[in-house]
Amino acid sequence: MARGIKDKAAVIGMGCTKFGERFDCNLEDLMIEAVNEALEDAGIEFNDIDAFWFGTFTSGMAGLAFSNRMKSQYKPVTRIENMCCTGLDSFRNACYAVVSGAYDVVMAIGAEKLKDGGYSGLEVPAEDSDRTLPDLTAPARFAVIAPAYAHKYGLDMKQMKQVMARIAWKNHKNGSLNPKAQYRAEVPMENILKSPMIASPLGVMDCSGVSDGAACAIITRSEDAKKYRKDPMYVKAVQIAAGPGHSEKHQSYDFTTAWESYYAAQAAYREAGINNPRKQISLAEVHDCFTPTELIIYEDLQFSERGQGWKDALDGFFDLDGGLPVNPDGGLKSFGHPIGASGLRMLYESWLQFHGKAGKRQLENPRLGLAHNLGGQPYSCVVSVAIVGNEPG
């Protein structure tokens, strides 16, 4: 069985733009903002980087979308697209490249410019097909979880809305403490509960933002990391699982899980040697594209027992001062969701937390951080899970 890459790769610098409606910026501006921060952080020059993994969902094609803008000089650039896992999958491939010895210093960068399209919600490029399958909007794809979860665990829809609102409330509260977040205001529960319906039972306040932004990480082999800084961030696990679409076609699936999340997390926990994630993980940035998604992630990632996630959410277990803070930086909900950048933005929170730079969100002595992205829909998706730590071993 493969041993994985635990502690073999380390991050030596990270950068992340402010996310939001960056009408003042183009993709080049966003990438320069993130890259400059990371280079300064790592204390290296742009030309010291041997190769790039550039992740974007729809904001450019090929490695050229990066190299033309950043003027990288005939270096390897791989464009990655894996829906919402684009950022973390860029990171995964970049890690493998240094661990293999092919390169010494690489960059994973995710960047997305969504607000130039002019549409409400996310624009997903359509394939050439007979187009007979329902073309669901993103909120509709996730809204179907809510009645099924409520039905299975005996909640009425009013309770279910409370649970969902509690998750949104927490993430906005966390985001209010984050200067880089798209939405920086706390939102009272009653406003979340009465927000206009988008895809029932999801109100607009159950949905994450559509944003522009970029984030990046500079990665080396762990044994070289201390040459650049005394406090690198070690990669404990980085895994991805793509589903066969069984759930959307088979009646055994009950819409209270995303099996891809479960399998990706299992693989990551094995790689990292984690057996009690609820206790061992210090902070988790998970894919809260819509509030019910975060709820089932609690259970798929084994932060909560099956059917207990809603209670943990209401009890504040995932709050900033709870047993396992989830989305301490505000999550997709409040920080925003420029698709390709989101996974790297999630790792950036662990980076800040490990270095004591998380400001008012600073957690006490964090040791392990988890990042989770889900691309697609709960019944057919691709899921990335990465785990990072502040020391080897």
Added chain:
Amino acid sequence: MAGIIAYGGYIPYNRLDRKHLKEAFGNPVPKGEKAVANYDEDSLTMGAAAALDCCRNINPQTIDALYFATTTAPYREKQCAATIAAVLDARKDVRTADFCNSLRSGSAALLAGLDAAKNGLNVVVAMSDCRLGFAAGTYEASFGDGAAAFLLGNENVIAELIDCHSVAADFHDLWRSEDDKFVRSWEERFCISQGYNQFVTQAVTGVLKKTKLQPQDFAKIVLYGAAPRYQTALARKLGFNPDQIQDSLFSAVGNAGTANVPMMLAAALEEAEPGDRILCVTYGEGSDAIVFQVTDAISDLGPRRGIKSYLENKKVTMNYEKYLRWRELLQTEPARRPPQKRSSLPDMYRNYKKNLPFYGVKCLACGTPQFPPSRICIQCQAIDQMEDYRFYGKPAKVATFTVDYLAESLDPPTIVAVVDFEGGGRMFCYLVDCEPEEVKVEMEVEMSFRRLFVVDGIHTYFWKAVPKII
């Protein structure tokens, strides 16, 4: 003996109370309701629904020909009959034809079908119309949408063809030229006195002479009429009593164009007794009069929706604005969503069996039914162990759902349901003819053939769920 083996009907679920037309324009309107095709229905989908109703418990492989009649074909160039034949799962060597452009194309198709039946063919004939009248006009109020279908053959007929008589004339009373969306007409007195009354009288007199029958020999006269008063007046003048006159469906459906008389004929058959004679008379640039005699076999005809069930299955809450929006007579603000992408025609053609007769597959290795069809089993990953498995007609329930307010639609919000079929198999699909607040997990649904969208003139048809009609 050639005749009708089975019949079917279809009336769209939504009805517009004509009082809303008066509210909009102040003109006096006839009492009653007009049946309105949903935003995703057209003549083709309604014709398919009636044909499916007609062919209940019929092996579709025994259908030799399918004729479709309408004045409102979705395409000016591209056949509807071949699509409906495929929806029915008829053989590849089925003979198909569309009969268009005349109010009389319904009876033209029926007569052509009866001729083929005499030669031993089993023929499905479907008639459907969805005509538009100018806003605030007589026809907007009087027209309604609907369809009927008949299986014709020369064995086990429930109504035998006795004889027929046709009259054809180049008579110009109603027309739509190539670019007209709405039906135009000449002044009504000319249309009735010089056209309708004349041609119908000639056709009826002709067939009575041929058959040596008198008006009192008929249980029903199924007579077209632009409005009930013209129909009744003429029938009485021809010697028929009021109780012999088949209701024109004017107040419950409206004048369904070329499908009008066929729908009335289906309704007459619903009430008919063995031995009854029915005189069926259409109109449009002449008239066709056809005499049927009901046989004993009618008592063995299995249950179907026909006209009666659909008359009862309705909702009358829509307003005039909704009607305008569904028929795209009102330009509403586009949703801030990317434009709909057209269907790939090669992919549509490859997926013919999925899209039209609604086939999935069933894995021979593990027995799992699945949709859409694929070569590798979702359950056991066996490769190329699939057999065709038709989902059409399987009982189904809603597993979960959402009401999407963001999706662009001519009738927002859009209900999306996950539908589980009895015996296995699941699909995501739209749920229509249903109020958002009525959707429930476990609700029983059935599948209905609808138009998903039109891009670049390509009409993409597929299946949606509707609440199960009791």
